[in-house]
Amino acid sequence: MNARAPQVGEPVIRIRGLRNQFGAQVVHDNLDLDVHRGEIIGVVGGSGSGKSVLLRSIIGLGRPAAGSVQLFGEEVTRLRDAERARLERRCGVLFQNGALFSSLTVAENIGVPLVEHHGLDKALVARLAALKVGLVGLPPEAGAKYPSQLSGGMVKRAALARSLALDPDILFLDEPTAGLDPIGAAAFDQLILTLRDSLGLTVFLITHDLDTLYTICDRVAVLAHKRILVADALDVVEQADDPWVRDYFQGPRGRAAHAAVARSRPALHDPAGT
């Protein structure tokens, strides 16, 4: 059977008892989280609550002080370099500011992992890069441009195309809609949804954008008090008995986002997906 069909259930990321600290400052303590195959999970939390640190722990950029992080059933913290590299190729990461290589064009940026890991010839790399450019909704001529020639929204899309270069199973997004105008942000949300449905991705999304949470996330995990307070569907999370969660979702912005979604829910939750 096709392995890329979204089968919600089986956890692809499994975190148990994670502890991260910098010197005396403890960021995470006894943090548990499961991410299931095919879902879009949104992680929210106040500034400085360690959302990015959590992301870095999962993809192996930061070493946790204690605890276990399993990716596809393998313990990330105990892997040797070669095994970790193999695992990292199944993860695509979109950094907050895109992190495109400024000396390369967009197409060359996308080509980097293809050339490095698969040693493909030029024509094939160019073709696959053009495919990824189209997949993220950029015009074909964007491939020949340098990152400095792109607008903020296009940089995000180009960086997304690079993170999709190796056809990852999990996509990690660090504040994908930050700094985008509302139209651009909404379009990006829909793009993530479309890609998830067509490519069968699992999406781990850090965001401050309440509209993103309401429109595309299957589950929301709240990171507060150094651990995951609650990770569930939005309507459950909204009711959680915690002052921070209440302020977050019942504040004026939270209510506005909720109301907006309630108005347009039928259109956004198209069961066919594409």
Place this chain on the structure above:
Amino acid sequence: MAEAGTASIAQDGARIVARGDWTLDHIDTLADLARTLKRRAGAGARVEAAGVARLDTAGASMLLDLVDGEEARVEALPAGARGLLAAVARAQAGPAAAPARPDRGFVAAVAQIGASLETFWHNTTALVGFIGLILASIARIALRPARWRVTSTFFHIEQTGFNALPIVALLCFLVGAVVAFLGATVLKEFGASVFTVELVGYSFLREFGVLLTAIMVAGRSGSAFTAQIGSMKAREEVDAIRTLGLQPVDVLVIPRVIALLVAMPILTLVGMLAGIVGGGAVCALALDISPTMFITRLHETTTVTHFWVGMSKAPIFAFLIAAIGCLEGFKVSGSAESVGTHTTSSVVQAIFVVILVDALAAIFFMEINL
């Protein structure tokens, strides 16, 4: 790893049967396969994809090649993969942008020369303009002590002057020793070894002391100025300075120029002394000219004019190095690569200008008999 995808033409000739993994891992095999099959199957062939185990975007792209991008002609695809194939078909539907091919002919070579000349001309006028701007700013600030940036200036004196003392001294000491050694070897043939003292004295006081220091400062401090200002420019900090009602030239450039104007003569003095000490050491160890004799002879034969000729060039070089370093910093645009390019350019330009001015100065001093 699972088996690579395969495909073959079915008996009836109108269908291609695809099986296995159509993924990036097997892309080379799949690309060859797609090419050969497409030639043999002819137009309008349909693909039966029921046996495809795994499919990703790269594989889907190859699968679409078999059917000229017409997604509907791929049949019996497992349910989850249909959306993927449709998305890839949509993404490929746009016209492929032809990569621009660089022209390498004779005309291009001439154009390149023209562009380089134009760049050189622009750099020169920009530098002259910038020097004017610095001088005007200094004149404007000079009368208003409240706007002197004393802390910043002293910080840069420490960075560019004090911290550079050991390396400048060591470099000049070593070159002094080498000059003495070479001079002694040649002069011995004429029985005139003792003139080595004059050779070292003349060369270090007039030329080497200040020139070696200037090259060292250009490489060490000029490049640092470019990188500092360049990364500030790249992160819009320079624009922030302007919006806060301050002049970037006053805040960033003047303290660096003043600092280098102070540091460079000090470094030059140390360089001259270190070079002479290096020469003296070689004389004492290899030529039987004792340090006492070396100093006496130096005193008798070398006038103070040589010292002033060398020292007079130090502030000029300092000003040029600082101006070029800062100007290149302001030319940086956005990217990290741009910071690197302009830092390189700053060092090359500074050393070029220093040597050019030194050559002109040598002719000038010769003409006025100093």
